[in-house]
Amino acid sequence: MSADSNLSKESAAVTAANPAVDGSELIRFDKVTKRFGSNTVLDSLDFTVSSGKHVTLIGPSGSGKTTILRLLMTLTRPDEGTIKVDGDYLTHEERGGGLVPAGEKHVREVRKKIGMVFQQFNLFPNMKVMRNITEAPVHVLGLSADEAEARARELLELVGLTEHADKYPTQLSGGQQQRVAIARALAMRPQVLLLDEVTSALDPELVAGVLDVLRDIAHTTDITMLCVTHEMNFARDISDDVLMFDAGRVIESGSPEKIFSEPDHERTRQFLSAVL
């Protein structure tokens, strides 16, 4: 009834190439249901993501893709079911042999493994670029200011914005802001990076720069990525697996080659012909 994208089978190559990635299960959704009013956005959803994998969620808008990311980031809570991240329950705690809704502190601990980049960047306008990136590492992870700054400089170099460290976000273009947002998320050294339609708010000519940075990260790091995007070429480039969503369920999953070239499902074919 639900699609279990069984990713661990294919992880051997990545594991061999990069010993830090053991291909173990990093994210597990277990019968997760999410409703908004009478609208069931996710319907008893099961799926898993192995560590080091890059998974792209595609599907028509309203199919629940973004909700999955928001559930993982605990920006919204599931109505039913459980989510595990790296073996720990995300929104629940085990207590007295049973599962109870997790307290704020537990959620915050598990959440540190997850980073997110938003469609609208959501940089803090009251902080310069450097402080946007260093604030959380210093005050949440407890890094020293020097360490955090060194880490931020590396990341700014990675996203190609070294010379903009002392600017306010409003002084940057949308594409630059999004690249800062990527650096900010990475500065927390998350195990999972959630990318929520990160190019949708950008002018067309700025999209490429952001995607290049993400490709670079996807190909050079072992970070697990969960990505909602309408950029199908990008999805094809970076994904190990593509999950096709419709009406709150995964209706099909597989390698990008398979999904984009010869999908099994008629709904997938329709969707792809509409967006490609």
Added chain:
Amino acid sequence: MSEISWGLWKLLLDGVWITVQLTVFSAALAAAVAFVIGLARTHRLWVVRFLSGAYFEIFRGTSALILMFWIFFVLPIGFGWQLVPMWAAVLALGLSYGAYGSEVVRGAVQAVAPAQREAGIALSFTPAQQLRKIILPQAWPEMVPPFNNLLIELLKGSALVSIMGVGDIAFGASLVRNATGQSAPVYTVILVMYFVLAFVLTRGMRLVERHAKASVGRAPQKREGLRTRMNGGRGDELASSGATTAGGAR
């Protein structure tokens, strides 16, 4: 009618000093009340919201003058506290104007885009850190202009204390008028005095406002257009309002 002597003018000038003190102390108390009550009114626990909401409604709905009398005359009978008129006045003005100010704080805090809080959550800031590092710094520039209005209101409202015999400008004026019978020069002069004080306060708040806007990366503007003002109310716009340069968000 007799001439107004230097000594009588001096009475008015002493009144200015009392008015300034009243305004400063009341404003300090009002600001503290405004932040505590205003933030409590956005709290996630309904009990906190209810109690702070009740405070707001009660103090907004009662007259500062009657409150002042109540503090001065009823508190000593009921609770055995006798405050000197000056402090009774500061308490009454601070509590009432704090209630108005809480509305400013609440409005500005709620006007910060929810996405900003979400970004804070995504970086695992605690709720208190989100408030201190993200929400309040962005809400602050929105608070300054309405705070300026309230401050001027408070300055002028401080004239109420003359009824209780606190020697402020208005009290000095009534003394001088009683002594000399000259209403026109006296009241004209104190009109000007209040205006000058209000003008100085407004100038000061302008500087505060400019500094506050610079602190969220909004360049100081000589004149603020309607468009930027509307954008300023919403944080997601705020993030891109300066980026009407190359590649704004939309």
